[in-house]
Amino acid sequence: MTALEILKQHEIKKTPARMSMIQVLQSGQYPMSENEIKEHMANLYDRVTFYRNVQTLSNAGIIHKIVADNTTVRYALNCCEIEHNHTAEHAHFYCKNCHEVVCLNQIKIPAYDLPKGYKFVDCDVIIKGTCEKCNQ
Amino acid sequence: MTALEILKQHEIKKTPARMSMIQVLQSGQYPMSENEIKEHMANLYDRVTFYRNVQTLSNAGIIHKIVADNTTVRYALNCCEIEHNHTAEHAHFYCKNCHEVVCLNQIKIPAYDLPKGYKFVDCDVIIKGTCEKCNQ
């Protein structure tokens, strides 16, 4: 799915900054931090615009934030929603050593039973430890 | 368990700031933000000291951070470790409406199977939605 198609599907206006943000996230293999995204966006990056588009795109469900240990927030496309029509999201792994974040596509997030009166919307699962590379 | 006992058990020096932090967290029913803790610590609160003790206490496993949506970090005692000798941690619930965080003691965090080479240390589960009060 192209960046343009994604925006159209969510009825969000196509702008250079948004197109670029989505394309950069598509090109990366891992959830990316603001700085990583910024580097790839070059002249299309402006801090305020970035934060505002994070808002817009994440409200639309196009991207989501992943906050591992604080304080590096990472952003990723909601690939699941696109691939298997938004049923199960997956868990993420945070390496305490190299601080990278990877998607654990195998680990799906179950449907939790909440106490009476609570309504489920979303769920984040961050598994922390040390990654393959760091354990060698 | 008293604050003093907790510190002794972890071989961490007793200081007024640490004692107060732990006592404040014990008195609250929910994971508390820095500002909530600050209010209850009164004159014992200093920002730098607070952040340093968050480091110390969380390295020791006495407290942990809970980051829901960013950017309000909350802190809670690792009650599980104390109550049922650190087997299963529990999930947390974040209300998108009132922004409160509550412990979901019923929902234990399972032992996830990680890919080869990865080592598990910790896991955060944040379930998001709307809470009892907000759904009325």
Next chain:
DNA sequence: ATTCAAATGAAACAATGTTGCAAAGATAAT
């Protein structure tokens, strides 16, 4: 009591996130 490492608090800094507002760009109607 003396000693020595660890903890504190103040100031300064750095990074992260937000708000207000004027200019630029897109949309729709005439």
Next chain:
DNA sequence: ATTATCTTTGCAACATTGTTTCATTTGAAT
């Protein structure tokens, strides 16, 4: 095409959150 309207952008200024440095104080062990 031209105007009117709404959204998005980019800048400046601000607010909040977290860190570093360093002199001073404190805790606890001898």
